[in-house]
Amino acid sequence: MLKSVKMVSKDGLIGFPPEIKEDFLATGGLDFKYSPSVSAEEIWEFLTVEAPRRFPQAFIDDPNVFIIRPSPYVEFLWTLKYRYCMLTAKDRTEKARKNGVPVVFVQGGQTQEPYYAANAIATRPYVNIILRGGMTDGLSYKQRTIQDKKLMEEGRKLVSPEACNGMIVAFYQIMSGISPTDLVAPYLCLRCSDIAYTTESHRSTERNTPTYLVDFPVDYRPGQDWKVEYVAEDLRRLVKSIVAVGGKDPSDEDMRQQIKQLNYARRLGRSCAETWMTARYVPSYGFDYRFLVALGNDLLGDPVSAIQILEQAKQEIEERAEKGIKGIEVAEDPVRLFVSGSCYTPNTYRIEASGGAVVAYDDQYNRLTIQAEETGDPYLSLAKAMLSYPYELPTEERARWIAGSARKARCDGVIFASNWGCQYQSAVSRMVGEIVKKEAHIPYLELEVDSLTQFEQLEQSENRTEAFIEMLSDLRK
Amino acid sequence: MKATTLDKIARAVQERPEQLLKAREKGGKVVGYFCSYMPEEIIYALGLIPVRLGRGGSDDLVELGGRYIGKGTCVFLRESVGLFAEGKEPFSQTCDLVAVATSCVQMFRLAEVINHFFKVPTLVLGVPRNFYLPQGRVYFQKEVENLTRQLEEFAGTKLDAAALKESVALYRSIRQILLKIYDFQAADSAPISWREVFDVVHAGFYLDRADYYRLLQELLSELTVMSAALQHAAGDERPRILLSGTNIPPGDTKLINLIEEAGGRIVGDDLCSGLRFISGLTVQDCSLAGVADAYLDKIPCATLPYLPSLETDRRLENLSRLIDHYRPDGMIYHTLRFCDAFTFKAAETKRFINDKISFMEIHTEYADSDIEAIRTRIDAFIEVLEGRRRAKISKAATA
Numbered sequence: 001m002l003k004s005v006k007m008v009s010k011d012g013l014i015g016f017p018p019e020i021k022e023d024f025l026a027t028g029g030l031d032f033k034y035s036p037s038v039s040a041e042e043i044w045e046f047l048t049v050e051a052p053r054r055f056p057q058a059f060i061d062d063p064n065v066f067i068i069r070p071s072p073y074v075e076f077l078w079t080l081k082y083r084y085c086m087l088t089a090k091d092r093t094e095k096a097r098k099n100g101v102p103v104v105f106v107q108g109g110q111t112q113e114p115y116y117a118a119n120a121i122a123t124r125p126y127v128n129i130i131l132r133g134g135m136t137d138g139l140s141y142k143q144r145t146i147q148d149k150k151l152m153e154e155g156r157k158l159v160s161p162e163a164c165n166g167m168i169v170a171f172y173q174i175m176s177g178i179s180p181t182d183l184v185a186p187y188l189c190l191r192c193s194d195i196a197y198t199t200e201s202h203r204s205t206e207r208n209t210p211t212y213l214v215d216f217p218v219d220y221r222p223g224q225d226w227k228v229e230y231v232a233e234d235l236r237r238l239v240k241s242i243v244a245v246g247g248k249d250p251s252d253e254d255m256r257q258q259i260k261q262l263n264y265a266r267r268l269g270r271s272c273a274e275t276w277m278t279a280r281y282v283p284s285y286g287f288d289y290r291f292l293v294a295l296g297n298d299l300l301g302d303p304v305s306a307i308q309i310l311e312q313a314k315q316e317i318e319e320r321a322e323k324g325i326k327g328i329e330v331a332e333d334p335v336r337l338f339v340s341g342s343c344y345t346p347n348t349y350r351i352e353a354s355g356g357a358v359v360a361y362d363d364q365y366n367r368l369t370i371q372a373e374e375t376g377d378p379y380l381s382l383a384k385a386m387l388s389y390p391y392e393l394p395t396e397e398r399a400r401w402i403a404g405s406a407r408k409a410r411c412d413g414v415i416f417a418s419n420w421g422c423q424y425q426s427a428v429s430r431m432v433g434e435i436v437k438k439e440a441h442i443p444y445l446e447l448e449v450d451s452l453t454q455f456e457q458l459e460q461s462e463n464r465t466e467a468f469i470e471m472l473s474d475l476r477k
Numbered sequence: 478m479k480a481t482t483l484d485k486i487a488r489a490v491q492e493r494p495e496q497l498l499k500a501r502e503k504g505g506k507v508v509g510y511f512c513s514y515m516p517e518e519i520i521y522a523l524g525l526i527p528v529r530l531g532r533g534g535s536d537d538l539v540e541l542g543g544r545y546i547g548k549g550t551c552v553f554l555r556e557s558v559g560l561f562a563e564g565k566e567p568f569s570q571t572c573d574l575v576a577v578a579t580s581c582v583q584m585f586r587l588a589e590v591i592n593h594f595f596k597v598p599t600l601v602l603g604v605p606r607n608f609y610l611p612q613g614r615v616y617f618q619k620e621v622e623n624l625t626r627q628l629e630e631f632a633g634t635k636l637d638a639a640a641l642k643e644s645v646a647l648y649r650s651i652r653q654i655l656l657k658i659y660d661f662q663a664a665d666s667a668p669i670s671w672r673e674v675f676d677v678v679h680a681g682f683y684l685d686r687a688d689y690y691r692l693l694q695e696l697l698s699e700l701t702v703m704s705a706a707l708q709h710a711a712g713d714e715r716p717r718i719l720l721s722g723t724n725i726p727p728g729d730t731k732l733i734n735l736i737e738e739a740g741g742r743i744v745g746d747d748l749c750s751g752l753r754f755i756s757g758l759t760v761q762d763c764s765l766a767g768v769a770d771a772y773l774d775k776i777p778c779a780t781l782p783y784l785p786s787l788e789t790d791r792r793l794e795n796l797s798r799l800i801d802h803y804r805p806d807g808m809i810y811h812t813l814r815f816c817d818a819f820t821f822k823a824a825e826t827k828r829f830i831n832d833k834i835s836f837m838e839i840h841t842e843y844a845d846s847d848i849e850a851i852r853t854r855i856d857a858f859i860e861v862l863e864g865r866r867r868a869k870i871s872k873a874a875t876a
Contacts, residue, residue, distance in 0.1 A: 160820045162814065162820055196582075196606055196782040200782035200784055200821070203784060203787060211784045213784065215606045217605075219588075219603065226623075229616075230612055230619075418547075423547070423586075427547050427583065428589065431590060
């Protein structure tokens, strides 16, 4: 089992320490659905030589920066593979696309079976914005930040100044060709109101990228079969749209096999998440945990490599939890936080430095708790599964689920964050809070952030979060 | 000179809350609703009393509502929540049930919030984003069926086919008359202003529908006589304005006042609280599916994304028709802050109609703080339109 090994720092950049190389090589390489396999040696070479040269922005040695850079200590070897997949997402996607694999822009937090069954690559906003559009060779972190802001403004000029950061940057990257995309076809889950209109906006661009929406009926209650059938039919047409841009036409059996594969990914993700959230000591950095949980649903553009990383992660996390090893920069008894709301990644390094730890998220974790049926009509199975996601339920039920999960994870408090421009989430922030406080008897903080596409959380959000942690810490005493 | 029926209608609206209370005392049930996708004919056919809810223009109610639904929501919805929070507005207070159609997905949040915080019984009618696809049609038919079953339970009676047929006929008649009344705006001079017509449409949100129809018939007769007398009168020379964009509900008069004060004449609109509420909706078949289809096939709201192309977008097609019919000199496109549905489409709407008429977007909310800024812009716009008009007349005269 890997002990915590500090990243090396030189000339303002951090790098993977040579001491972990042998252990890392012993974990083996990665296979991919659309790309050639890579050995552990190749991954190591990339991460220690090629990537720092090509992407200095992703190795910035600054504790205020998160998302894009590795954690200060290496505590899990799977994190290197995850980072490899992050930093090669653009290259692998572009190469696959040149080989005839269509690239489809999707919603964050949705299922991805139809895309992979149709032999396409699903890229969610995070992948498009951070891992494809912005990963220009040689860009420093500051240059990257300026570039992203420019894209945001260009997109806003074309559409609206009130568009959510993430959606508008993704829109602009696609319509301008920065992130070459063959089809814009997200699900309209209840997490986002902007995505329908930014998708629609493509019709008035010169590029006019083909579009399709999988609608999401509001207020689903069990027994409302017509809603399930509606979504199922939308999913069938989604597959036709993917075929129309070069995808393969999957049989129902192909789709069932895809469900099976992604159910497995979800089970792995769930296992990792629940081991982490129930462990005696918090095993490591919240940042790595966040993206691991996301991987169970999002796959980073490739289900094969995602599953291999999850399998390795499950082993490593279970070992750490069993042995009672805590993350080196996490407090022994941190203030435990549950983070709710979509498209929000708190700067967990700052939270950990303040004596807190994020041990659960509803955004990604909730989808891992549902398994789609692997027999029968696969489209109905997927539709039923999606409509059952706790995040997508009517808000009172969603809030009760949050309260239950927060209790399960032994949380001291819940933070609900919504991004500026996100009406759909901010509208229920207070409602969720009332129910969580009543059912879980723990404090609740509402935050409005403006952090999408940024690699630094705004100081206002940091201050409020740190004050919340302080307050919870006092309450515990 | 003003049609006297207009005063009757205004009085009827003032007296309506009292009437509703009396009706409830006698066992009547009031169903308040939001959104023009709600099939009112069905509510009426069940013997329930439909009232279209929602007001605008009050910054205080916006602030109050924002405490519950958040400040990132448009002011119309915030004020709508504010109505329930304050508990004074008569129409929202006399509802026994509130039905919400979710053409705008944020309407679903409205339903959840008023149900949770103010214990208002609510029903939700899903409206498909894929409204132009076959599966969207089937879904909406089932949603309307489900809504009907729930309303039947609430009403304590089953929907009668004959009652539905009668209801459809009444609403058809109401819409036809309103369209005729609107049509006076197409002429150079009209016996009724657009603003008065707008108020008449709003009166129909509240009044007993049969009484409303009788009043409309009276109004149309009066206006027809007045119109004949105007035939030889000098035409109205003010620049003609077409109003489009986000809903302008009763109570929100800021933009309308500013346009009129600047010397503009509104001659038409495609607002869901105005002309679009009554046009393009024809129930061919008096069944639940037929009613559902009619609502889905009406002129679409911008809240429903239409992906295929600008050229086949019926909302834009309708704008072209309105331009041809009402002959505006310019369009003022009204958007509310955080109304993504219309705000995101401002640029493309401008490009679409700019070869026909001038376009200006006014992006605002219910606060008074931007009145003068908007006034300056509208003044300038009207001045430009006046100048172009004069130039056109001058060119025609020398030709």
